[in-house]
Amino acid sequence: MAENQNIEWKESWRDEYLKWICGFANAQGGKIYIGKNDNGETIGVENSKKLLEDIPNKIQTTMGIIADVNLLKDENGEYIEIIVFPSSYPVNYKGEYHYRTGSTKQQLRGASLTEFLISKTGFKWDAVPVDDISVDDLDKESFDIFRREAIRSGRMSREDLEMSNEDLLDSLGLITVGKLKRAAVMLFYRKPERFITGSFVKIGKFGEGADLQYQDELHGSLIYIADRIVEFIYLKYLKADISYENEVRIETYPFPRDAVREAVFNALIHCNWADSVPVQIRIEDEAMFISNSCILPGSWTTSTLLERHKSKPFNPDIANTFFRAGYVETWGRGIQKICESCLKHGSPEPEFEVLGGDITVKLTALRGTAKKTTQSTTQFNAVDKKIIEILKENPSASQRMIAEQINETYNTVRYRMSLMKRNNIVIKEGDNKSTKWIVKK
Numbered sequence: 338m339a340e341n342q343n344i345e346w347k348e349s350w351r352d353e354y355l356k357w358i359c360g361f362a363n364a365q366g367g368k369i370y371i372g373k374n375d376n377g378e379t380i381g382v383e384n385s386k387k388l389l390e391d392i393p394n395k396i397q398t399t400m401g402i403i404a405d406v407n408l409l410k411d412e413n414g415e416y417i418e419i420i421v422f423p424s425s426y427p428v429n430y431k432g433e434y435h436y437r438t439g440s441t442k443q444q445l446r447g448a449s450l451t452e453f454l455i456s457k458t459g460f461k462w463d464a465v466p467v468d469d470i471s472v473d474d475l476d477k478e479s480f481d482i483f484r485r486e487a488i489r490s491g492r493m494s495r496e497d498l499e500m501s502n503e504d505l506l507d508s509l510g511l512i513t514v515g516k517l518k519r520a521a522v523m524l525f526y527r528k529p530e531r532f533i534t535g536s537f538v539k540i541g542k543f544g545e546g547a548d549l550q551y552q553d554e555l556h557g558s559l560i561y562i563a564d565r566i567v568e569f570i571y572l573k574y575l576k577a578d579i580s581y582e583n584e585v586r587i588e589t590y591p592f593p594r595d596a597v598r599e600a601v602f603n604a605l606i607h608c609n610w611a612d613s614v615p616v617q618i619r620i621e622d623e624a625m626f627i628s629n630s631c632i633l634p635g636s637w638t639t640s641t642l643l644e645r646h647k648s649k650p651f652n653p654d655i656a657n658t659f660f661r662a663g664y665v666e667t668w669g670r671g672i673q674k675i676c677e678s679c680l681k682h683g684s685p686e687p688e689f690e691v692l693g694g695d696i697t698v699k700l701t702a703l704r705g706t707a708k709k710t711t712q713s714t715t716q717f718n719a720v721d722k723k724i725i726e727i728l729k730e731n732p733s734a735s736q737r738m739i740a741e742q743i744n745e746t747y748n749t750v751r752y753r754m755s756l757m758k759r760n761n762i763v764i765k766e767g768d769n770k771s772t773k774w775i776v777k778k
Contacts, residue, residue, distance in 0.1 A: 341440055343367035348374055350388055350417070355399055360435035360442040361421035362402055362428040363453070367437060372416030381414030388417055400428050427457045449694075451611055452632045452651075462611055463523065463652035466516035467532055472503045475517075476527040479560040480505070483525075483662050486564075489746070490663020509658055520654035523610065524559050535613035538562055538605075542574055543621050554615075559605055559655065563664055567598045568748045572755060574620045585719060591702035592625050593682035596675045600687075600698045602664050603671045604629040607651045612694060628697040720745060720753050721762075725776055728763065732773040 343365060345357055350371045361367035372382030382388070385408055393406050405420040427434060434445040434453065445453050455462055480502050487493040498505065502525075506512050511521035523529050529536045536559075541552040555562050555569065577588035604616045604627055612630035619626040632651060650656035659665045666674075675687050675698065685701040723743040727734050734742075740750040754774075757763045764775040 342437065345369045345440075346373040346375060346377055347371050348380060349382065350392065352395065355395060356430050356433070356435045356444075357437070357442050358396055358404060358419065358421050359400055359428050359430040359433070360437035362400070362424040363435065363445075363457075364423065364437040366421050366423035368421070369419040370416055371419070372414070379411050379413035379416050382416055385415050385417060392417070392419060400430055402428055425457075427454055449632065452609070461651075461653055462609070463518060463520035463654045464513065465519050466513050467519055467522050468516065470517055470522060470526065470532070472506065472517070475502065475521070475525040476558055476561065479525045479527070479558040482560050482564045483658070485747070486662040486664070492661045492663050509661065510654055511658070518654055520652060520658065523652075523655060524658050527557055527561070529558060530556065533610050533613075535615045536610050538566060538601075538616045538618065540570065540574065540618045541620065543619055560658075560662070563602060563605060563659070563662075564748070566601055567594065568752045570597065570601075570618070570620070572752060589703065591622075591684075592700045593678040593684060596678035596682070596687065596700060597625065597627075599665070599671055599675050599678065600627045600700070602659060604698075606656045606659055606665065607631055607696075609651060609694065623702050625700045625702075626697055627700075628695055630694050631691070631696040632694065633691065633696075720749065721757060724750065724753060724757070725763075728774045728776050732775060733771075734774070735772075 343361075344367060345361075347354060347369060348371075354369060354371075357369055361369070370377075371388070372379060374380050389406055389408055393404065396402060396404050402422075402424060404422070405418075407418045407420070409416055409418050434450055436443050436445050436453065452462065455465075484498045487498060488495055497508075500508070503512075506517070506521055506525075511518050511524070519533070522532055523536060526532075537557075538555040539552065540555070542550045544550055553569075553573070555566055571590065571594065575590050575592065577590050580587045580589065601616075601618070608616055608629040609632050610630075614630045616627070616629045619628075656665065656667070660667050665671065672687075672689070679685065679687055679700065682703060684703040688699040688701075690697045690699070720743065724739055727739050727742060736750045736754060737747050739754075740747045743750070754763065758765060762777060764777065766773045766775060
């Protein structure tokens with residue numbers, strides 16, 4: 338029998354092995370055998386009677402737990418078996434928290450320790466209550482966006498949403514012991530960095546190597562960022578290959594929109610924001626890299642992510658709110674959807690890398706689209722034509738009104754109108770309160 342997750346062999350007893358016992362208790366439990374060599378062969382143990390008294394006392398005194406300590410014997414001599422049971426609460430040895438993973442023991446520190454303590458006490462990071470902030474401090478626009486998207490996705494009805502913001506937060510499970518959870522602050526507070534440093538998204542356009550050509554930072558609530566970030570990336574950072582089919586312009590982007598959307602939303606949901614590191618999106622001509630700090634569940638690896646797996650969000654309250662808004666599903670299919678989107682688009686399969694406390698998704702550009710000319714033609718597509726017809730009849734029509742009339746999303750209409758404005762197809766006059774759109778002949 339070889340050493341493994343639950344078995345450890347030691348030739349003789351040393352008090353430092355109390356750390357191994359601590360590690361077993363914090364993980365799945367296990368057994369330590371004293372008096373066996375690395376091959377699992379019995380070599381005998383000295384002072385067995387004294388150890389049978391000392392070991393249980395030291396375990397109980399230093400860690401407050403009880404382990405079974407037995408004296409066993411085979412044809413080669415006596416050895417001691419220490420049976421450690423998994424603990425339902427965090428166990429420390431002289432203030433240190435150890436954890437058994439595979440056949441090694443690790444001391445938990447930093448973000449890993451935080452996540453361990455939170456998971457053992459039944460709380461997730463995003464469920465911890467926050468002081469000095471109330472529902473009245475939250476952002477009205479973020480609530481408006483959530484209600485709009487929840488209705489549009491069909492995840493919640495208008496009747497479900499006809500309640501106060503406080504009642505809505507309560508129905509979403511974002512209030513505990515009369516206080517807002519971290520998730521509520523992240524999702525609906527316009528300046529979450531006041532409480533959680535690094536809670537924003539960085540986007541950079543790179544040339545060769547470290548050649549940073551330009552960059553942006555998106556700040557605000559997660560709902561606000563989610564509503565804008567994908568369109569922002571496609572409008573400012575990506576260029577499309579233009580072709581025509583039956584006089585309709587076809588725009589082919591280097592990266593599939595659904596894959597980018599899913600990868601970015603996954604990063605926002607699963608990010609270990611406690612690391613104070615923003616979600617980072619690096620865009621090159623040939624590839625896009627979407628990275629976030631992460632702590633994978635248990636013994637998960639990159640291979641686990643690529644296989645069928647249950648949904649185990651690092652921030653379940655944030656994930657649930659994104660689900661209600663229609664941004665994501667709850668079946669652990671995010672990576673599968675990214676892969677399917679790339680396949681449908683004709684671009685190479687995405688690559689996933691877990692390195693230290695970060696996870697990165699690499700999307701490779703569709704061959705032939707890199708370094709193509711941006712949208713510069715004035716040829717309309719089908720959505721553009723619908724928008725133009727409405728503006729001709731009602732130049733004061735808002736983008737949200739147009740979106741409802743043509744059964745498109747607000748983001749799509751806003752994006753198409755921004756392109757038409759850039760190409761001098763329409764002209765915007767007035768301010769936000771009295772805007773008019775003039776269609777040029």
